[in-house]
Amino acid sequence: MYRNPGFLFLSDIISHYWVQMNALEQSYQESLDFIYSFVDFSMKRHVDDAHHFFKLDRMHKFAELLGNPQDNYPSIHITGTKGKGSVASLCASALQAAGYKVGLYTSPHLQEFTERIQINGEEIDKAGLVALVDRLRPLTQQVPEITTFELTTALGFLYFAEQQVDIAVIEVGLGGRLDATNIITPMVSVITPVSYDHRAVLGNTLTEIAYEKGGIIKPGKPVVLSPQQPEAEKELLRIAAEREAPITQVEQAYTYTEVAHDLDGQEMIIARQMTNNANPTLSLAAEPLHLHLPLLGKHQVQNAATAFAALDIFTQHGVALSSQSVTQGFAHVSWPARFEILRKEPPVVIDSAHNGDSMLRLRQTLDEYFPDRAFILIFGASADKELDDMFREILPRVESVITTQSLHPRAADPQELAKRIAPYGILVQAINPAEAALSKALELAGSDKGIIVAGSIFIAAAIRFIWKAIPEKQIY
Missing domain, CATH: 3.90.190.20 (Mur ligase, C-terminal domain)
Structure with missing residues (x-):
């Protein structure tokens, strides 16, 4: 059959497309192999005596080699034993609804590595990840013993900076004090409920675990506390007082309750209370605010109140945000595999x-x-x-x-x-x-x-x- 050399048949186009896709997939897998070739504690069954790996000097050095991209945008920093991912996704969704370009960094991923680094709900594309890894590859040789999570965190910070996000919401990977994300100076820090987990690294008592989580509290920077068990709360309040960090305890600063629920979501009402250090008229919930959550369970109502408190603090520090944006963002949040x-x-x-x-x-x-x-x-x-x-x-x-x-x-x-x-x-x-x-x-x-x-x-x-x-x- 005669084929005009100036005309591409559909079969040619499809064949060319698959060659490109296969090449990209191969490059992507090679990039993941490189990322995972470093020390990766998420893949280890036991930490044993490897605690010396948990320190921030490598992350500081690597970030300096990249020009400290994490300093290019304001951020919310979130830790806790449970609920930190939900709070992060709620904050990001509300800020996106307000028109901001929002970076979201979370871990681990459910299916695809690219889920960890998102802007306005869109994962970093595989080609973009490959390109960033290729640029960072030679720099890793200047930072001995860099870990997989440190490299991944640096990728996220750099991607957000180069994509010029307005705000980044950053979830801690493990603990807080020595976590790779803890080189940022956030506009507000958030600590969700602290309970027993990762005892080999974080400690065997709630005081010890809270000490590690409280490591994200920065001098003079606001911190939001979800309701805590008394032992953990005592330690977190001690750290905040020591660092003169203004503290908002969610259960004291707000009234919030679930008013209805079904399998499609739940309804809640939140309102700011009068406290010694806050004027409720400046709050997004100066009047009782009705919110719809697609996330199920009473614990998600608490997570929503915690996210709301963090956003409330954001507005008091110059970030324009309306109660309508929060309502819209919370109603459309997505955080799979949580009930x-x-x-x-x-x-x-x-x-x-x-x-x-x-x-x-x-x-x-x-x-x-x-x-x-x-x-x-x-x-x-x-x-x-x-x-x-x-x-x-x-x-x-x-x-x-x-x-x-x-x-x-x-x-x-x-x-x-x-x-x-x-x-x-x-x-x-x-x-x-x-x-x-x-x-x-x-x-x-x-x-x-x-x-x-x-x-x-x-x-x-x-x-x-x-x-x-x-x-x-x-x-x-």
Whole structure:
């Protein structure tokens, strides 16, 4: 067949496109291999004696080589044991609704590495990530022992600066005091509820853990505290007073309550209270404000109040923001795998609960939304987690358990998990891979029982991915 050399056939265009896409995908994977070639504590089962790695001098040096990009924009810095990702996403969504160009840095990711670095809800594209990694590659040789998370954080800071964001919302990776993100000087710091987690690194008492989390409090800079357990609160207040950081305790500064909920979201009302150091007339909630949240559970009402308090402080420091923007932003926030309902009837729910406190909140939310429903638990966890803390909270709420495993290197063996659960006197079986575990759970649930997936963000992400790939006719 004659082919005009000046005319491209559709097959030529498609072929050229796939060659380009394959080349980009290869470059992207090579970039990820480079990022993960450094010390990566998220992949280690136990930290052991590697605490010497947790320090900020490498991050300061690397940022200096990049021209300290983190200083080019105002920021909100968020830590805590649970809820920090939800608070970060709420803040970013509200600021975006106000018309700002907003960077959001979070970890870990659910499916794709690029989720960690976003601007206005759009992930950094793979080509952009490859280009940044290629530029940073030679600089890493000047910073011995740089870690994967430090390199990733630097990528995020640089990307936000070069894309000229108006504001960045930065979530701490681990702890706070020695976390790679803690080289920023934020406009406001936020500490969500502190509970027991990562004890090998952060300490065995709430005072020790709160000391690490409180490390993000900067001298003279405002800090917002979610409601805390007394031991943690005492330490956080001590640090704030020592650094003369103005403090807003959410439960004292605001009244907030859930007024209605269903499987599509919940309604809440928030209002600023009169306190010694604040004029409520200057607040976004000078009058009671009605908010809709697509995020479910009473703990998300608390997270929303915490995010609101941080935004309120932003407005008092020159950032133009209206209550309408906050209302709009909160109503459209997206934060997957946090009591995310994949199917309403019979329910299939995934949650990233991975410690005792978050399992308690998960159990309470199940009781709130599905009070009379029997559930089958698909459970997977990291090998270094406090399993009994989780089991004590969630096992009384479920009828049976299927243990399984994500592909993450820290994932515990399903057979070992089943052995740990057996003494609790509940029916348990180990099934791997996760696809088979979900299939068995669907079979056991039938048309009446619910399925809840929990134990780690990695197993929640795995089941979410598998679920999305199942043809609709096979699951409804």
